[in-house]
Amino acid sequence: MNNTENFDNDWLFEITPKNKFFSLNLKEVWQYRDLLMLFVKRDVVTVYKQTILGPLWYLIQPLFTSITFTIIFNTVAGIDTGTVPPFLFNMAGITVWNYFTACLTDTSDTFKRNAAIFGKVYFPRVIMPISIVISNLLKFSIQFLIFIGFYIFYYFQGASISQNSSILFFPLLIALMGILGLGLGMFISSLVTKYRDFSYLIGFGVQLLMYLSAVMYPMALIQNKMPDYAWLVQYNPLAYIIETTRYMLLGIGQVSVWGLVYTISITMIVFFVGLLVFNKTEKSFIDTV
Numbered sequence: 001m002n003n004t005e006n007f008d009n010d011w012l013f014e015i016t017p018k019n020k021f022f023s024l025n026l027k028e029v030w031q032y033r034d035l036l037m038l039f040v041k042r043d044v045v046t047v048y049k050q051t052i053l054g055p056l057w058y059l060i061q062p063l064f065t066s067i068t069f070t071i072i073f074n075t076v077a078g079i080d081t082g083t084v085p086p087f088l089f090n091m092a093g094i095t096v097w098n099y100f101t102a103c104l105t106d107t108s109d110t111f112k113r114n115a116a117i118f119g120k121v122y123f124p125r126v127i128m129p130i131s132i133v134i135s136n137l138l139k140f141s142i143q144f145l146i147f148i149g150f151y152i153f154y155y156f157q158g159a160s161i162s163q164n165s166s167i168l169f170f171p172l173l174i175a176l177m178g179i180l181g182l183g184l185g186m187f188i189s190s191l192v193t194k195y196r197d198f199s200y201l202i203g204f205g206v207q208l209l210m211y212l213s214a215v216m217y218p219m220a221l222i223q224n225k226m227p228d229y230a231w232l233v234q235y236n237p238l239a240y241i242i243e244t245t246r247y248m249l250l251g252i253g254q255v256s257v258w259g260l261v262y263t264i265s266i267t268m269i270v271f272f273v274g275l276l277v278f279n280k281t282e283k284s285f286i287d288t289v
Contacts, residue, residue, distance in 0.1 A: 028124045035123055039131035043106075044138055058142045062098060066091040069216045079217050083160035084250045088150055092249050093215040093242045095147050099140040100177045100238065101206050106132045107185025108202050111193045111281065118282075125282040126275070129186055133178045140174065151249070162251035170248050173241050176267050180237065183271035190274075190281035213238040218246075218253055237263035 029036065066087055073079045074086035081089040107129040111118070114128055155161060191198045212232050214222070219239055223230045233239045240259035247253045 029127060029130070032123050032127055036127050036131055036134075039128060040135045043132060043135035058139050059146055062091060062094050062143050062146065065094050069094070073216045079221065081218070082252055084246075084252050085154050085159050085161075088147075088154050088159070088161065088250065089246065089252070090216055091147050091150060092246050095140070095143045096174070096177060096242055096245045097210060097213065097215045097238075098143060099136060099174065100181045101210075102136040102139060103133050103178050103181025104185045104188075105202060105206060106136065107182060108188040109192055109199055110185070110189040112189075112199070126186075126278065129182055129189070129278075132185075133182050136178070137174075147249075163249065164251065166255065167248045170245070173245055173248070176241055176263065177238075179271050180267045183267070183274035186274035186278040187270070190277040193281055209236075209238070212236050214242050219243050220253070234259075237266045 069090040070086045073090075074081065079086075110125075110129050110132075118125060151161065188198055188202060213236055214233055219233060222233050240256060240263045243253050244255050244260065247255050
């Protein structure tokens with residue numbers, strides 16, 4: 001027996017990636033729940049730690065975006081929002097859209113941004129993108145409270161806005177947004193380990209996707225004005241989430257049962273495909289990142 005064989009036999013345990021191509025690792029994630037909460041706290045505290053305005057940026061961004069959209073799309077372009085004030089119409093869509101984009105962009109470079117941690121200690125890698133989705137709920141909650149403030153203001157000003165019992169399902173829409181952003185983010189993060197171009201394209205892609213997601217206009221408008229290109233919006237699951245959000249919060253538009261079933265199906269497919277690719281990439285990403 002040579003020295004190499006003796007050296008190999010000295011190892012009592014060998015840590016290797018699991019062989020399963022698909023694994024939710026829910027039990028393992030639960031076992032590391034304290035670490036998950038630690039990462040959530042880190043994400044919340046460090047984002048604006050060295051900024052002057054701090055968490056106020058949570059408020060400034062949706063306010064200025066809503067004002068800009070109102071001026072450009074409603075005042076200049078003349079997009080009609082019916083009985084709902086244009087500013088409130090835009091803010092409802094932007095608030096939900098911001099949660100999706102935050103989940104997508106923040107998880108899209110998980111491997112690259114956390115390579116140093118992943119290379120030193122083991123824990124379920126999926127904890128990192130999950131913590132980002134959870135921590136972004138705080139940002140969404142703050143922006144949603146601002147929306148409620150403006151809603152109350154316009155309501156007492158006599159604006160024709162209303163809710164219905166379907167608002168009870170609003171948390172499920174937010175969950176869909178988070179899961180869809182998580183799935184796409186995990187998929188893109190896996191591609192970025194080999195193809196860095198995706199990290200540069202993600203910002204442009206998100207901006208383009210926003211115009212195809214009915215954020216600043218009702219879906220009926222694109223169907224009436226540009227019927228030949230309406231399919232670009234109709235096959236976008238994000239458009240149905242935003243349209244349903246405005247129906248629940250403002251009583252405008254309509255809910256498409258087919259659209260919601262389609263959205264839930266696409267969301268689950270994207271999530272599971274993203275998780276599959278993420279699980280496969282985590283086994284060898286350290287060699288390419």
